[in-house]
Amino acid sequence: MKTEILLVDDDSYTRRLFEGLLRSGETALQTAADVAHARRAFHESDFNLVILDQRLPDGSGLDLFAEMHAERPQQMAILITGFADVRDAMRAVRDGLFDYLTKPFTNLDELRTVIDRALEMDRAYREIVALRETLGTFAGGPIIVSRSAVMERVLAQARQAAPLDTKVLIEGESGTGKEVIAKQIHALSRRAKGPLMEINCGALSESLLEASLFGYEKGAFTGAGKTTPGYFEEADGGTLLLDEITDMSPKLQASLLRVLQEHTFTRLGSTAQRSSDFRLICATNRSLEAEVKAGTFRTDLFYRINVVAIRLPPLRERPEDIMPLALLFLEHFRSKFGKSVGPFGADAIASMETAPWTGNVRELRNAVERAVVINGGGPITLADLGMPGGLARSPIPVARPLPYREAREGFEREYFKNLLQLAGGNISEAARLAGLARQNFYNHIEPLGLVSGS
Ligand SMILES: Nc1ncnc2c1ncn2[C@@H]1O[C@H](COP(=O)(O)OP(=O)(O)OP(=O)(O)O)[C@@H](O)[C@H]1O
Ligand SMILES: [Mg+2]
Structure with missing residues (x-):
């Protein structure tokens, strides 16, 4: 277009x-x-x-x-x-x-x-x-910005994998959008109406993670006050997202492998075999292959979970996504906080486009949230975003003086144009106001291209 x-x-x-x-x-x-x-x-x-x-x-x-x-x-x-x-x-x-x-x-x-x-x-x-508008039709799917070719490819992979029910491994630095992609896969799968259960393997101790995944019977361990089903069961008919899978202990890696091989498991404190139909998505901010090489992640489990691998590039490798993301977050926080701030100032845009964003999309989102909270009206500045180098742009470009001829031309154009406006386009009247003879006045304005426009 x-x-x-x-x-x-x-x-x-x-x-x-x-x-x-x-x-x-x-x-x-x-x-x-x-x-x-x-x-x-x-x-x-x-x-x-x-x-x-x-x-x-x-x-x-x-x-x-x-x-x-x-x-x-x-x-x-x-x-x-x-x-x-x-x-x-x-x-x-x-x-x-x-x-x-x-x-x-x-x-x-x-x-x-x-x-x-x-x-x-x-x-x-x-x-x-x-x-x-397009996302409105798949209820529940997150809004995903993908201006860059690399993100377009990631989304295409996700769309392809979604209906197949295969296991997916999502790798990418912290804050690159792994959870967003997992949610998208779930939303586009035949399990969309089922639950999406997420658990962060790095946030829980080994025993708590085990209890959360497998569930437990009342009294199975100290503090097990009532019988509780685990995530495997809760994710029945839906998707289970195991985040930070590399943080799983060797013992739990072995238990998970068994569940994936046998499709059955037992709650802690029970011998009853249970089964659950869930689709597994794993995410990690480290390279799983490197962890396998280093011997900290089981090779057999790696092959089980790595059926389709999606790698999310860091934000600095897809600068085209930065401003669209920033605008999306600006809109989001504007309506969330009910503040009509923005747009982004020119300095802010220039710096945002080139910042390293080591915390990736999450860091950008936090910066925009902060800016919306702090901003007292008007364009969003570097200071609002908490970014360094917030020098105000000088409103009048004085750094390079104009050559006399250009400066005079600029002045003359403005001067004569204003005169003409004042005189309602009448050249004789404008000449009179300027104290110049009509022909002389005409000779001035003609090369400036003001004649046809008057
Ligand atoms: N392409 C995108 N479009 C829109 N929002 C995005 C996109 N990528 C990430 N986000 C937003 O950025 C934030 C961080 O994304 P997410 O939680 O998915 O990252 P992550 O890779 O799971 O991070 P971590 O490794 O720290 O868990 C979220 O608020 C998410 O909604
Ligand atoms: Mg995450």
Whole structure:
């Protein structure tokens, strides 16, 4: 699908500049020279991005943005503004404007980058909306972001394995989404209506884990106050997820192997053979193969549970997933805490995209949760996210002074454009206001491309 951009600017020079910058096979650029036309275009199509000039012949770009934002809160918009109005633009960023660009444009790469970022955010928002719609149909399945090719492959594997009822081994660093994938497999299997029982083998002592898995009769051990069925039984007709399987002691590994071979087991303190129909999914944040080599995990058990293996890549190996995940979490915590914060500020986006995220998706989720709690309104900053390097972006690019010619051109364009606006497009009147002869005035504005736009 083509990317559709609406440019609202009465200045033909700016229009030409953006046409040159954006015209390509994938982008359709529509232009409007005033608020009235922009409004009509906005109602007639669905734009991926709106770029608005601040000063328009029949109103302000900011007011127009506010109108669009009220109607379509996720509309990506960029404001083009002069130095004089930069404060208003900064304020608008607090109210949902994606970013602003100051005129005269001195750095076309920066322009391109801001536009690309806005389009990227738009795509991510649209994906999440689409995801919610498709997932609505499999009740219970978690929302899984998979923009990257590697995650797409993981999901394809999960979808393939789900209906087959085979054992699945999910490997991946902590926080990469192993549980999410296990839930997805369960939700897409014929056991979806059955229970999904999860137990973390690393969180319990050997005897407690054994009692939890096998169940026990009253009095089987000190503290066994009443007869309790174990997870094997509870997972009957559903799925059993053994998390951190590498933490299972050798003794329990042997017992588990027996259950898998014989399909029967007994509760602690009982000799009655019981059976249960559960599908086993195991997860680990270590390499099970390495544990086998090191002799800490039984080879025979490894082959039993490793029928289909799914490896979840760490977040740093799939940077395309970062912003879509961040947006999903932002939406989630916004509604959970009932706070209308965001969007993410430009600095925050840049840092999030390149951070190492050693705690993977869970770390990102926690950072966004923290940001939503801390943020006092407006865009989410690095400080809100608890990320280092929270230097505010300087609103006016003063680092590189403009060459005189460019600075003069920028000034002249703004100056003459304002004059023309003031004079209602009447060149003679504008020349009079400037204290210049009409022809002289014309000679100034003609090379600036202000004649056709007036
Ligand atoms: N692709 C994804 N899309 C949406 N949410 C995700 C995704 N991956 C992970 N999450 C979320 O990130 C958090 C961590 O995921 P999960 O608990 O599945 O990780 P894990 O690999 O099981 O971690 P651990 O090894 O620490 O148990 C969860 O809140 C989960 O909902
Ligand atoms: Mg987990």
